[in-house]
Structures are given as structure tokens and as C-alpha cells.
Amino acid sequence: xxxxxxxxxxxxxxxxxxxxxxxxxxxxxxxxxxxxxxxxxxxxxxxxxxxxxxxxxxxxxxxxxxxxxxxxxxxxxxxxxxxxxxxxxxxxxxxxxxxxxxxxxxxxxxxxxxxxxxxxxxxxxxxxxx
Numbered sequence: 370x371x372x373x374x375x376x377x378x379x380x381x382x383x384x385x386x387x388x389x390x391x392x393x394x395x396x397x398x399x400x401x402x403x404x405x406x407x408x409x410x411x412x413x414x415x416x417x418x419x420x421x422x423x424x425x426x427x428x429x430x431x432x433x434x435x436x437x438x439x440x441x442x443x444x445x446x447x448x449x450x451x452x453x454x455x456x457x458x459x460x461x462x463x464x465x466x467x468x469x470x471x472x473x474x475x476x477x478x479x480x481x482x483x484x485x486x487x488x489x490x491x492x493x494x495x496x497x498x499x
Contacts (some may be wrong), residue, residue, distance in 0.1 A: 408436055
């Protein structure tokens with residue numbers, strides 16, 4: 370985000386795409402979705418085993434309940450990831466737009482330099498927030 374203050378004239382979205390292309394991050398959300406699919410398949414197999422008599426009914430039912438609780442925990446974690454990412458993206462885009470408009474309005478004005486310093490402070494504070 371600080372690239373804007375180093376002379377970058379593009380949008381936040383374009384900069385974010387460049388960073389994603391050049392600096393890959395592990396996709397924890399994708400990993401959790403994969404684990405959910407695998408756990409659902411395990412639950413399905415366990416149910417089949419309980420129905421076929423390969424696993425005792427009481428032990429199978431307890432294990433299925435435990436696995437379903439774990440699946441719900443994974444789903445909750447994915448929702449948290451998604452909500453945080455969506456919220457932060459919207460805040461950053463709004464702040465970027467507001468700062469750009471202010472910089473355009475006060476271009477070639479004595480307040481331009483203090484405004485740029487203040488906007489840098491806003492960016493750093495937003496980066497530290499969760």
C-alpha cells in the first residue's frame with residue numbers, strides 16, 4: 370500500500386494483483402475447503418460402515434458427531450477468513466479513493482505535503498488494524 374507514496378500512480382487493485390502474481394501466499398482458505406471435503410467423505414464412509422455392521426453403532430454415531438463438530442469448526446474458520454478479507458479490502462479501497470480525491474483537490478496547494486504525510490499515517494494505521 371505504501372507504493373503509492375513512492376510514486377506509484379496505479380490503483381490499489383492493480384498493485385494487489387501484481388503482488389499476488391510475484392509473491393505467492395499459501396491459500397489457507399482453499400486448504401480448509403479441501404479438508405472439509407475430505408472430512409465429509411470420511412463421515413459418509415463411516416456411515417456406510419455403521420450401516421453395514423463393520424463398526425459398532427454407538428461408537429460410529431459418537432465418532433460421526435465428533436467429525437461433524439470438527440467440520441462446523443472448519444466452516445466457521447472459513448467464514449471468518451472471508452469476512453475479514455472482504456471487510457479489509459473494502460476499507461482499503463474506500464480509503465484509497467478518499468485519499469486520491471483529497472490529493473487531487475489540494476494539488477499544488479500548500480496543504481499538499483502535510484496531507485500526504487497524514488495520508489501515510491492513515492495507511493500505516495489501517496495496515497496494523499485487523
